[in-house]
Amino acid sequence: MNITNRIRKSANREVYFAKRLLESANRMANLQIEGEILQIEQSSTADAAVLIENNTFKKID
Structure with a gap:
């Protein structure tokens, strides 16, 4: 194996x-x-669960 191949294999x-x-x-x-x-x-x-639990979302009739 020549030096070029050895360098290439090492770099790869x-x-x-x-x-x-x-x-x-x-x-x-x-x-x-x-x-x-x-x-x-x-x-x-x-x-979202806290808002629902606190009834923050009010139903609009």
Whole structure:
């Protein structure tokens, strides 16, 4: 194997692992975003439940 092939294989290996790290970081960021969305949805649902419980919504005849 000549020096060019050795350099190319090493560079390809580094790119492969860099991509794997980036994919993992993206998955973690997506999970964090999904968790934040879930918290917002739960908070909105809880707010709506309190409004209903306090009879804030009045029926208009």
